[in-house]
Amino acid sequence: xxxxxxxxxxxxxxxxxxxxxxxxxxxxxxxxxxxxxxxxxxxxxxxxxxxxxxxxxxxxxxxxxxxxxxxxxxxxxxxxxxxxxxxxxxxxxxxxxxxxxxxxxxxxxxxxxxxxxxxxxxxxxxxxxxxxxxxxxxxxxxxxxxxxxxxxxxxxxxxxxxxxxxxxxxxxxxxxxxxxxxxxxxxxxxxxxxxxxxxxxxxxxxxxxxxxxxxxxxxxxxxxxxxxxxxxxxxxxxxxxxxxxxxxxxxxxxxxxxxxxxxxxxxxxxxxxxxxxx
Numbered sequence: 377x378x379x380x381x382x383x384x385x386x387x388x389x390x391x392x393x394x395x396x397x398x399x400x401x402x403x404x405x406x407x408x409x410x411x412x413x414x415x416x417x418x419x420x421x422x423x424x425x426x427x428x429x430x431x432x433x434x435x436x437x438x439x440x441x442x443x444x445x446x447x448x449x450x451x452x453x454x455x456x457x458x459x460x461x462x463x464x465x466x467x468x469x470x471x472x473x474x475x476x477x478x479x480x481x482x483x484x485x486x487x488x489x490x491x492x493x494x495x496x497x498x499x500x501x502x503x504x505x506x507x508x509x510x511x512x513x514x515x516x517x518x519x520x521x522x523x524x525x526x527x528x529x530x531x532x533x534x535x536x537x538x539x540x541x542x543x544x545x546x547x548x549x550x551x552x553x554x555x556x557x558x559x560x561x562x563x564x565x566x567x568x569x570x571x572x573x574x575x576x577x578x579x580x581x582x583x584x585x586x587x588x589x590x591x592x593x594x595x596x597x598x599x600x601x602x603x604x605x606x607x608x609x610x611x612x613x614x615x616x617x618x619x620x621x622x623x624x625x626x627x628x629x630x631x632x633x634x635x636x637x638x639x640x641x642x643x644x645x646x647x648x649x650x651x652x653x654x
Contacts, residue, residue: 415529418497422504422532427628429509432619433517434612435531435631437555438539439548440521443565445473446599447539447608448516452480454609459513459616464503466495466520473518483507494525497532514616523548527558527633534629535560535615542566542573546581549588556585558632559592561611568598 426433436444445465452461462483465474469488477484485503487495500517507515517533519526527536538559540548543566549556556562562585564578582594595611597604619629 415497418501419530419532422497422501423534423628423630425504425509426515426532426534427623429512430620430623431509431512431515432535432616432629433515433531433533434535434537434615435517435519435526435533436537436539437519437523437526437558438521438541438565439523439544442521442539442541442544443599444518444521444539445476447563447565447597448477448518449480450599450602450605451516451608451612452477452482454605455514455612456480456482460511461514461516462507462512464495464500464507464515464517466499466518468493468520489520493520493522494529495519495531496529500531500533514612523552523555527555530631530633533631534619536631537561537563539563539565540581542569542576545575546577547584549581549584553588557588557590559585559590560631561592562594563608564594564596566598566600567596567603568600 423433436447438444448463455461462485463474463477464485464487465471465477466487466489467473468490471486471488474484474486485506487499487503489495489499495517509515517531536558538556538561540562542564549562562582564581567578570576570578578596585592585594593611595604595607597608599605622629
């Protein structure tokens with residue numbers, strides 16, 4: 377959570393922040409710890425709702441413009457005859473992506489966060505009142521476009537999928553380790569552009585992910601020409617089957633959460649500075 381961009385306060389936790397303003401010796405760190413605790417409690421409540429309805433929930437994260445909504449459109453076209461799908465959309469403003477999803481004939485609910493550059497469990501819980509979970513097999517949460525904050529918040533979902541567009545560069549997993557450590561799957565998007573981008577290496581992108589000690593699978597795809605979509609669909613179907621098996625054993629699935637916040641660390645990491653050779 378960040379005090380600079382205001383993302384520590386969302387429309388979902390605003391009342392909690394106001395109730396816990398630092399006073400009488402209560403530090404900002406304590407307030408942030410309490411907010412994370414409230415978020416995690418709400419996330420478990422959300423997950424219980426999902427599990428009762430037996431709906432697998434996937435959190436899609438990426439930088440803006442990586443192709444999350446295009447992926448959802450292509451996925452819905454492939455699966456809408458076999459699975460009941462819904463989408464929760466997160467953006468700072470507008471309902472553009474929600475309208476695109478609704479045009480595919482599936483339920484979609486828009487969350488506008490204002491200044492907050494991520495979704496939290498409270499915001500997702502509000503959205504659940506607008507969706508009939510009992511009628512769903514698969515729910516996607518398209519998080520706010522951001523390669524930092526969304527990885528730190530449990531929404532009550534089951535799996536994290538992180539998109540990396542070939543236009544962003546193959547070094548992004550190394551530059552944004554918190555986000556990519558949280559990935560249960562990394563999708564490399566817009567591969568149809570690779571013939572025009574000789575500086576992007578699929579091998580290096582995957583290696584940079586695995587250098588983070590994350591052995592998550594990597595799928596390369598293009599929503600435009602359909603390349604790689606079969607592998608993505610198989611991954612989804614496999615995850616749904618595994619989740620259903622867990623439910624039969626009265627267990628659930630939890631995502632990787634990277635609550636990496638220097639304000640909450642007793643020994644915060646110091647910035648690293650490197651000399652530049654002129």
